[in-house]
Amino acid sequence: MVSSVAVLIRQVSDLAGKIVHNIKLSNNLTPAVLQVQISAVTEELIGIDDCVIFSRQLEDALDNTSLLTEPYILEVGSPGINEELLSDKDFLSFRGFPVEIIFSKGNGSTNRRQGLLLERDEQYVLLNIRGRIYRIPRKDVTSVQLINPSDRT
Template identity: 45%
Template sequence: MPHPLTDNLEQLARPVARAAHLEVRSVEVLAHRIPLTVVVRVQRADGTDVHLDECAAVSGPLAEALEASGLLTMAYVLEVSSPGIGEDLLSDREFTSFRGFPVEVLLRRADGAETSHRGHLLSRDEQVVQLNARGRILRLPRGEVLRVRLTEAPSDS
């Protein structure tokens, strides 16, 4: 469950990142850490990785905005970083890089039902995401795909 302040922190971070010509990919509040840690992941609009200097260009102004907002009244650590490659595949680059890797694809059908399929990622284009599910090629309509996530081991579809 996300921390109750996550949405407010993301709203605060977006204009700061935009001023540095970056986009906020995600905001995570790690309340189990002492002190509490706010992780803001930023990227360029084209989805390419950011450099340390770009993270620093967001970190200072974002720290000032956080202090001025009064959202966090306890001690905290602010981390601004690149999202890197996560479990969910989002960009064309990630789909190319992880071709052949085991994935799970979550779909929402037209009737609203959610289903998932597992297999090895073959490709993604404008119409479909293709998997090899135990030797069977699945062509999953891209418009129905909610999420494509890396998995640890291949499994039945």
């Protein structure tokens, strides 16, 4: 059932010109909660109005199927704090934002650095830590995640 819901969500997102980042169905809750994170195909940011419009489109599509027969709550939003950056668009959109980078070291262990994201190019992810620029080889980066500025150490 979950995979069928995901297929329908991606069909609606394609028609709406949106990219789906995350789908989470918590059917162990009463009522169930369906969370969908979207972004625009273009460089524009997603606003509340975009989420409302997409929510209505998705709701209509779900109502015309028998995929979710029990009551559910639909939550549509955009990726934000504590989200992993994946696409080139993410790295452009969140330049200057605080991030945590997890990367592997040559000896197989991992390391973490927190700072302001400068950029990601073909070879490196650049991070500003207290005014110093760190170049972390892109091939070693495991994840880059947005963090709350107050969580920085």
